[in-house]
Amino acid sequence: MNVYRREITTPLTEEKVKQLKAGDFVYITGTVYTARDAAHQRLIGAIQRGEELPFEPQNQIIYYTGPTPTRPGHVIGSAGPTSSYRMDEMTIPLLKLGLKGMIGKGVRSQAVIEGIKNYKAVYFAAIGGAGALISECIKQSETIAYMDLGTEAVRKLKIERLPVIVAIDCCGGSLYEKEIQYKCNEN
């Protein structure tokens, strides 16, 4: 497989999203927001109640991570991706508000794949279990909401060349799908 390497910067416009294809190796530079299980429940609750969100999702990227505590003198602790499927049922409302990218690991539901297609978004897989390597790409970290959630709070991160792989592109092309077919052919 040929690997295409791309550099992208946030905010993630539709134009930028359309250039990305499943299987591309991408380095992201700019701003991303962290949110995992508990933060998603709060974000969705806020959307349902019509409340303002801690950040405007339009053209932004959410990173599913819950970092380890920050050592003195460090920007952040280890901060790799968590499994994305647990956020599947809480993803569409955010895509509706213009969220353009998600970083996590592992498969997504069919509903999320449809959502990614409909709202022209992209799903990136970061390398699970590479939390130390990813931590080095994070240059600033600020907790902006849900402080009481500890590791699950929403953080605004400034990142520099965070390595990810396009797992599902805006046409619904999925790197995981390809592999499943490959497996079937093999058997």
Added chain:
Amino acid sequence: MRELHKEEIILAVKEMCITINYQLSQDVLHAYQAACLKEESSLSREIMENLIKNADIARERDLPLCQDTGMVIVFVEIGQDLHIAGGDVTQAIQEGVRQGYREGYLRKSVVKDPLIRENTGDNTPAIIYYDIVPGEKLKIMLSAKGFGSENMSKTKMLKPSDGIRGVEDFVIESVIQAGPNPCPPIIVGVGIGGTLDKAAYLAKKALLRPIGKYNELQHIQEMEKRLLEKINNLGIGPQGLGGKTTAFGVQIEVFPTHIAGLPVAVNLNCHISRHTEKVL
């Protein structure tokens, strides 16, 4: 009767918690290196190279290997001629975990009630299994289990007639269903026999074995090798993005069971596979 002070247990558990979260064990590092050589696509090779780099950064820059620093599971073998002085052995282990996770800047991932979900704030309680054995030593086998892989684990009560084939199909099916979620390349722990709980216990305990160390029973060892080959032919690969290395090892433990049953449990571990042991 030999005496061991609880402070020694606290210190040992604390150090073990920190070490396994910052330093990749040698057996795992060798497995990473072997996978790098075996992988053919540039994507899967790049992933394995990044994992080796991650281990270097973790060690040199004092960052845990992964942000999921796990729930601690401890298997303890207590010699029946050993006296533990100064206090309760369970409390000593929990205190070691508490100190390790605090002083090691490790993530506190444990919630007090599975439904109310309030964080305990110190990563306790650890799950502890005790075995009373002959002698006067205390052996602590400790792992920090991440839940990306734990969530993909399964158990099934097979029929005796399902036999070897039934067990192997269930293991393969579990690995396929887990796909990229448990952070492959994985280690597949399998418990066969006993009861529902015993099979799950054996599957977890099997994960403590170093990669490349097989079961001593001939027919089980053959099954481990056969399953590993089948799993690596699935093509799931590093991170589930395709490749030749889906698992580093299949580790099976067995136990006598009832004439009517064939319990099987599959406990998956991620590629970091944090585990260590110490004899006091």
